[in-house]
Amino acid sequence: MKKRTTLILFLLLPLSMLVCLCAGSVRLPVGETLSALWNALLGRPTPGGSFDAILFRVRLPRVLCVALTGASLSLTGAAMQGLLRNPLADGSTLGVSAGASLGAVTALAFGVSVPGLPEAGTMGMAMLFAFGSLLLILTLAWGLDRSLATHSIILIGVIFSMFASSLMSLVISFAGERIRSITFWTMGSLSGASMRQAGILAAALAVCGGVILLHGEELNAFAVGEENALHVGVNTRRVKLTILISVSVLLGVCVSIGGTIAFVGLVTPHMARMLFGPNHRRLLPASIWLGAVFLLLADLIARTILSPIELSVGVVTSLVGAIAFVLVFARTRSGRH
Amino acid sequence: MLCVEHLSVRYGERTALADCSFAAAEGEWWMIAGPNGAGKSSLLRAVSQAIPHEGRCVLQGEVLERMKPRERAARMAVLDQHHEVSFAYTVEEVARLGRYAHRRPLAGETAADRAAVAEALELTGLTDMKKARLNELSGGETQRAFLAQVFAQQPALLLLDEPANHLDIPYQRQIFDLIADWVRREGHTAVAIVHDVALARRYGTHALLLREGRAAAAGPIAEVLTPDHLQAVYGMDIAGWMRGLYAGW
Structure with a gap:
């Protein structure tokens, strides 16, 4: 059963990517798309013209960014749920998402930019604020009980998220005519994604995701209880800091590129857990794969369902995610998760 | 001692x-x-x-x-009276965590690890229930699963x-x-x-x-x-x- 599920899940990602590359306002034939990709990979000439422009300049960067963002958000969600032993936690529980959003919105509102690098202002500010938020949250949690207790981190994270949201509203009220681009950004969208952004996401996922994946066994120990983790020999403080920093950096990069895309980090780890069980050695890779597939399909719906009008992908994930969240919550309450 | x-x-x-x-x-x-x-x-x-x-x-x-x-x-191993497990791990997975300290970082499970887990499950009478999930167990069975963990730890x-x-x-x-x-x-x-x-x-x-x-x-x-x-x-x-x-x- 598990082998078949693994195989289906494994094949689902390339299949979803192919569908997302071909479907859209202009349909690209599957065969030609595949051969163009193959030729591009081998450095051979491609068909050129509008086909090339659509495939290589618009859809491929977007599909890669969507898949990488979905994978990253889902992985951070799975890691946070295990670390905090809370099935309703995700990356945003920590407050880092809200911090990153505040940074990006500030950059957009006041036109912070780096000459020659159009997205560097927003991205740099988002990452700076994400890291600043993490430092602030951990310092406050440490000051509270000198032990970085998980419940203190959750509590301060939630309070910090609210604080950052109100600051964001304040910044937006000074934004003037830039308010439209801010609104679209806060809903989460990867419509203008570039290959450079895909590269940044891939690098962040490789490094931070790699670190998280290497801590599967430690996350299992945390999920069974923090003191129990200490008693079986886990250096709980070091592992907690390592995971939190990796999650924050990865989230900072995701938020700076795609805005706040809600619910991916909450819902997909649950799907992965239902399919593969709670063991993080299987759960983390499965979450990466499922997160990528989930966001690809959500993005496909966002750009095709009301074509030519394009919805923000965050709207689709929120709609699907909210329903899934209620189901997960009901399952959690009835103790069947 | x-x-x-x-x-x-x-x-x-x-x-x-x-x-x-x-x-x-x-x-x-x-x-x-x-x-x-x-x-x-x-x-x-x-x-x-x-x-x-x-x-x-x-x-x-x-x-x-x-x-x-x-x-x-x-x-040294510790058996608590309460267990705050949030996810449905199996009895065997809980017992296996007891081997964490004996494994080198990032190393896989050795024959000694498997033997220690099997022995701990046998001692606690949980061999037949090793695939059972914690949320399906009674209080006594859960406590035995964690006892299997501390026995597997061989402290x-x-x-x-x-x-x-x-x-x-x-x-x-x-x-x-x-x-x-x-x-x-x-x-x-x-x-x-x-x-x-x-x-x-x-x-x-x-x-x-x-x-x-x-x-x-x-x-x-x-x-x-x-x-x-x-x-x-x-x-x-x-x-x-x-x-x-x-x-x-």
Whole structure:
């Protein structure tokens, strides 16, 4: 059963990517798309013209960014749920998402930019604020009980998220005519994604995701209880800091590129857990794969369902995610998760 | 085996444990007893290095406070009374976590790990239930799963916080018998918090009586859990009450 599920899940990602590359306002034939990709990979000439422009300049960067963002958000969600032993936690529980959003919105509102690098202002500010938020949250949690207790981190994270949201509203009220681009950004969208952004996401996922994946066994120990983790020999403080920093950096990069895309980090780890069980050695890779597939399909719906009008992908994930969240919550309450 | 030297625990201004010392040798099962708030849990959590404290604990000649968590866990295991598992792990997965300290970082499971887990499951009678998920188990079975974890850890010292709390009498007996068998094997020592002084007398070899954060008496069980000591610590005639309780049996 598990082998078949693994195989289906494994094949689902390339299949979803192919569908997302071909479907859209202009349909690209599957065969030609595949051969163009193959030729591009081998450095051979491609068909050129509008086909090339659509495939290589618009859809491929977007599909890669969507898949990488979905994978990253889902992985951070799975890691946070295990670390905090809370099935309703995700990356945003920590407050880092809200911090990153505040940074990006500030950059957009006041036109912070780096000459020659159009997205560097927003991205740099988002990452700076994400890291600043993490430092602030951990310092406050440490000051509270000198032990970085998980419940203190959750509590301060939630309070910090609210604080950052109100600051964001304040910044937006000074934004003037830039308010439209801010609104679209806060809903989460990867419509203008570039290959450079895909590269940044891939690098962040490789490094931070790699670190998280290497801590599967430690996350299992945390999920069974923090003191129990200490008693079986886990250096709980070091592992907690390592995971939190990796999650924050990865989230900072995701938020700076795609805005706040809600619910991916909450819902997909649950799907992965239902399919593969709670063991993080299987759960983390499965979450990466499922997160990528989930966001690809959500993005496909966002750009095709009301074509030519394009919805923000965050709207689709929120709609699907909210329903899934209620189901997960009901399952959690009835103790069947 | 274990030397606890001048251990003190403070929570803010309040002193929960003051200058507590005792030494447990191989083959001994120490029972820590005393009324609520006497400092039993603080003592156990300080020895297990879960909370900040003053003083030190020496296990097999090495200072626990200076050891890394992994080194410590290879020699000392802790069985709590409550388990805050949030996800439906299997019994075997819980037992396997006990091998964490024995594995090199990032290394896979060895034959020795698999054998230790299998033996721990066998000892606790959970071999047939190893694929059962924790959320499907009763309180007693869950406690046995965590006992399998600490057995798989193959420690020299076992710390137990009310190991049979909330369990019905057959399960209490089962858990205590399993631990007593384990202590009798070579090179093992246990320290347990126990509320039921009758159980403590039946299974323990030594006892430490705590009152208001200080050691009121320590030593061989028959010398410590005496009617006089219990009267002094609990402020009531525990022995007389126990006799009355079991008189009709």
